Amino acid sequence: MELDSGIGVPANIAAAWGLRERPGKGPKPGLTLDGIVAAGIRVAAADGIGAVSMSRVAAEAGASTMALYRYVRAKDELLELMMDAAIGDPPPIAPDAGWRAALTAWAWACRELYLAQPWTLRVPISGPPATPHQLAWMDAGLTALADTRLREEEKLSIVLLFSMYVRNEATVAVDMQAAVEAVDTSLDEAIATYGKLLRLLVDPARFPALARVIEAGVLDRADEPYEEFVFGLERILDGVGLLIAQRAGS
Amino acid sequence: MELDSGIGVPANIAAAWGLRERPGKGPKPGLTLDGIVAAGIRVAAADGIGAVSMSRVAAEAGASTMALYRYVRAKDELLELMMDAAIGDPPPIAPDAGWRAALTAWAWACRELYLAQPWTLRVPISGPPATPHQLAWMDAGLTALADTRLREEEKLSIVLLFSMYVRNEATVAVDMQAAVEAVDTSLDEAIATYGKLLRLLVDPARFPALARVIEAGVLDRADEPYEEFVFGLERILDGVGLLIAQRAGS
DNA sequence: CGTTTCTGTGTACGTTATACGCAGCACTAG
DNA sequence: CTAGTGCTGCGTATAACGTACACAGAAACG
Structure with a gap:
């Protein structure tokens, strides 16, 4: 915990533990890591991870795409942070x-x-x-x-x-x-459709055990x-x- | 099996079962589905699925990128066919x-x-x-x-x-x-590195059960x-x- | 022989992650 | 107070991706 300068800690893990030194030299950061992660989670929750692109998250966070890279090393790291926050x-x-x-x-x-x-x-x-x-x-x-x-x-x-x-x-x-x-459709219907498909594809001579399951009406x-x-x-x-x-x- | 014209069979499944009607009207196909799938598997085996792009597979199969789409509906379908062939x-x-x-x-x-x-x-x-x-x-x-x-x-x-x-x-x-x-590195070393990392991160007061595992030298x-x-x-x-x-x- | 229908291919488009360089801000050394 | 320095956000540029589309040519059918 205290040994944040431990060289052995991988960058993404360090970020997740909140040990990222941001020396007070340049201009005040306009964003926060938590805010970016929250924005990412909002996008993922709304439209799935497929929609989580850097530009989309940046828009959600109210910044430009490249601004995110001042807080996050790469997209993988953002995803890991989102994951950790979500669980x-x-x-x-x-x-x-x-x-x-x-x-x-x-x-x-x-x-x-x-x-x-x-x-x-x-x-x-x-x-x-x-x-x-x-x-x-x-x-x-x-x-x-x-x-x-x-x-x-x-x-x-x-x-x-x-x-x-x-x-x-x-x-x-x-x-x-x-x-x-x-x-x-409904879950019942989807299963039944799958069952019908297997009935069509499964030759009882070739897949006897599977055919028995299907015949039993499991699907x-x-x-x-x-x-x-x-x-x-x-x-x-x-x-x-x-x-x-x-x-x-x- | 015989009922290949069954409307209910999804396209990718139909492809996997080899029921794809290719009426003998146009020019002779220069490629085969199996050949394409084999090419895809060769690429995946050599450089991982990350390397399996349509252009790469096409090159491996000796054709242009877009030629693949005459045999495969989309990349997902190709992957599914590769999977089925591989297992x-x-x-x-x-x-x-x-x-x-x-x-x-x-x-x-x-x-x-x-x-x-x-x-x-x-x-x-x-x-x-x-x-x-x-x-x-x-x-x-x-x-x-x-x-x-x-x-x-x-x-x-x-x-x-x-x-x-x-x-x-x-x-x-x-x-x-x-x-x-x-x-x-070696597997032993990797685990040991992970163990050291956890020793650094895990506060016994906060994660007592986990700390016990680590102290026991499991990692x-x-x-x-x-x-x-x-x-x-x-x-x-x-x-x-x-x-x-x-x-x-x- | 025309017509039809399929073949392979080139080009083009929209997305993606992210490397790079620039302009400006806030703090520190003198 | 004044450089200087290192950070900020941002715009641009690049390379790779999947794939829609249009086209030229080949084979089979009427």
Whole structure:
């Protein structure tokens, strides 16, 4: 924290932590990093990351395109800052209620955050988590496992596993939502259309197992959007539970 | 298959299935779709998807940029075709050895495929699986679960869960590999650098659980690259195993 | 043989990120 | 108080991108 002049800190990470020395020599800056990031988030929320171009953000922030480069090294850095600002701090985690309840709450909170700001899922990941809010979420996830006898290494792996899972499931949900909106139809109808397509394409002789799934009518109607999420979440929680029980027993 | 004139089949899917009517009226085509796709794959394999531009692929295929558009509706479609060609057919799955062994083999095969062709991970997913090889992989995964008493719906969810997991874990592995190569260092060193960075940034008062992980030395050295993959895979397999046992019991 | 329809290609347009240079401002050294 | 210096915002310029469009020519059909 104090060692902001540590040479080892990559530039984009440093920016995310707010350690950017701006010596008071030249004219007063007319913009602020936070303002630019907020402008970027406004654009992304309104029209998706596809609309987040430097010129568009600059217009939203009330400046010229090139002015942004006085605050941000490149577009990637802006995106990373937007991401960090968007995810914010995790809700408080109480491991007293048990690791399973705590991790479940963590996962749901994470999912809601993604669904509320779908553009965050389109920001390309640029490295291991190192921005303040990313670390805060990791800490929260680890806290959920604090009372178990897992090895620290295992806790980290598990949190990453869940983090990955939630992110992916949210991506799928958002993609489906986007596809549905693009054709202006209902979720049920979209699934049914997909089912019909597969019925057309899948030769039962070539893909017998898949044909059985289709014949069972799985793709004729849509589940509630969160049911798929719950299913996978429960499986992984079960698997982790086994390991926790094993470690507790030894 | 035969109903290629089905109006419901999206254009890109139709292309992937090879149903594209090219009536014999005009001059003989000088290129082939397969040739173009192969050229695209050659470019991607050599220099990554970033290098896959229409002009570059055209040059590789020995034609002008715009010639590609006689075979491909847009760049997205080309990428989808490249993807489908790259994943190929899954290895034969023998559920006789048990669902767990079969799913494990499936997951490893899938992972190897991603690692061998890292660019496939950067191709944006454009919809639910519908190309021939994608469906073949799905069928193979479902076959692994064929002898269980799971509901068809559950089988599908489980295969998607694994598919997602493998894809993500491979993405992380490839990203790490790329980062390591970019700085021209070793994996161990890269992890250690990350550990040092976190030691610098993480205030134990603010992120106690995370600080404990770091203090435990988890980030001082790298595991074998596949260990993280195995860990998550085993957890999910365990979780799925619980459900299978439950369904078998009832 | 004309007509039709498809082929490959060149040109042109709109966007993108961003390197560079300039004019002016605010602070610091003298 | 007065240079000087290093920062500010900005306009211009460049290179690359996907692709719409128009055109010349080739092959098949009537």
